[in-house]
Amino acid sequence: MKGTSSPRFPRKNIFFIILISIAMLGLALMPSAEQETTSQAERKFKIGTPYPISIATASATPLSGKDKTDKLTWKKHVIESGESLAIAFDNIGLNSKTLHSLINTDDNTKQLERLRPGNILKFGFNKEGKLVELRQPRNHLETLIVRHDGNTFSSEMDKKEIKTHTNFSHATIETSFWNAADKAGLTANQIMEIAALFGWDIDFALDIRAGDKFEVLFEQHYLDGNPVDRGEILAATFTNMGQTFTAIRNNDGKYYDKDGLAMRKAFLRSPVNFRYVSSNFNPRRLHPVTGKVKPHRGTDYVAPVGTPIWAAGDGVVLESAYNKYNGNYVFIKHSAKYVTKYLHLTKRMVKKGQRVKQGDTVGTLGGTGRVTGPHLHYEFLVNGQHKNPRTVDLPQANSLSGNEQVTFKKQAKQQLEHIQQLSTLVANNDILLN
Incomplete structure (x- = not known):
């Protein structure tokens, strides 16, 4: 009995089946657009950490001859206290002739004679043990590279470029401004800079309340993909007791509010770095020594004896x-309208008739005169009338005007809209990493 034979496919049909199978397998392995979208959506910004908004493109200049340096044997030497370059070369095994030739290559190499303890030298030797390259990092951006081509030395300064991101950070204050800003990822310098920017309108020692909030756009510098330092604060808002203040950086490097009015006023709000206020402006205060009702026409700031008064x-x-x-x-006249007074100083450091600039030290805090303890009694007079130094309206200084003001106000509007958009996205947890 003959067996039943299986049907046979033509060879060309088998070939087409194999091609179709390979194509289907490739499609199965490719990530779908839906998968990519889902992956991005999971990378949401975490509230309380600086967020990179945009990236300015910049590329590091590649080192010439990199393929050659990969084949070198490197020795690292750290300059010690009292060690000269000649001693360093001798410790590495290089003679004085090589040192003299290298040092006298150009102005860049002559600077090697001024090395300091802690400076690093990197020596690259070929397989014959001859010095082919010397590297000396000047800072995190610049490295001096000296090369030997077999006959002479030549040098170049390799300079890396920094990438700049625009970051956003914000917080609502619960206990103190410092704690809130620290948790928001701001540096100590940034925290102090924000306090200085808004310090003309807000007393950070006395006016801060729970529920106050701030928002900041600032630059973050990156080198080789790693953060190295913070750049300028570009714009910031601060809401204090329901009132919102703004600060935007102009092209001239100065800060103005949204209308182009200078953040820097003509007067300091507080002329001393104080610990606390022991007595506020009070027209019906009981005098602490006599016990009688006597107007207290200024503010008493308490700080250590000897604290500078500005x-x-x-x-x-x-x-x-x-x-x-x-x-x-010390009494100081500021034009025909304003006078400031500084009492109970330990030492006076200015003379009658002397011109002073804002921030100049006019004396040091003390306890001289009729007082119960060391402090600065500070008074602010407008047209001969005493005003509360902590609440008096301080005049603006060096504000923008004309076309410059018009241009700035457009820029400020864009920055503040940017902050508002980011604040809304963060509140909804909708910000995605780039």
Whole structure:
């Protein structure tokens, strides 16, 4: 009995089946657009950490001859205290002739004679043991490279370029501004810079409340993909007790509010780095020594004896003297409208008639005169009338005007809209990493 034979496919049909199978397998292995979208959606920004918004493209200059340096044997040497370049070369096994030839190559190599303890030298030797390359990092951006072609030395300064991201950070204050800013990922320098920017309008020692909030756009510098330092604060908002203040950096490097008015006022809000206020402006205060009702026409700031007292603004010293009530005191006239007074100083450091600039030290805090303890009594007069130094409206200084102001206001509007958009995205947890 003959067996039944299986049907046979033509060879060309088998070939087509194999091709179709390979194609289907390739499609199965390719990630779908839906998969990519899902992966990105999972990479959401975490609130409380700086977020990179945009990246400015910049590429590091490749080192010439890199393929050759990969084949070299490298020795690293750290300059020690009292060690000269000649001693370093001798320790590495190089003679004085090589040193003399290398040092006298050009101005770049002559600087090697001024090395300091801790400086690093990297020596690259070929397989014959001859010095082919020397590298000396100048800083995290620049490296001096000296090469030998078999006859002479030549040098170049390799300079890496920094990539700049624009980052965003914000926080709502619960206990203190410092704690909130620290948790938001800002550096100590940035925290102090924000306090300085808004310090003309907000007393960070006394006015901060739970529920206050701030938002900041700032630059972050990267080198080889790693963060190296923070750049400028580009824009910031600070809401204090329901009132929102803005600060935007202009092309001139100065900061203005959204209308182009200078953040830097004509006067310091507080002329001393104080610990606390022991007595506020009070027209019906009981005098602590006499017990009688006597107006307290200034603010008493408590700080360690010897703390510098600053001129609140540019002006001319009206008085620099002593009496049994004021102790050592200084009065400064700021134009025809404003006068500031500084009482109970340990030491006066200016003379009558002397011109002073805002921030100049006019004396040091003390306890001279009729006082119960060391402090600065500070008064602010407008047209001869005493005003509360902590609440008086301080005049603006060096504000923008004309076309410059118009251009700036457009820029400020864009920056503030950017902050608002990012704040909304963060609140909804919708920000995606680039």
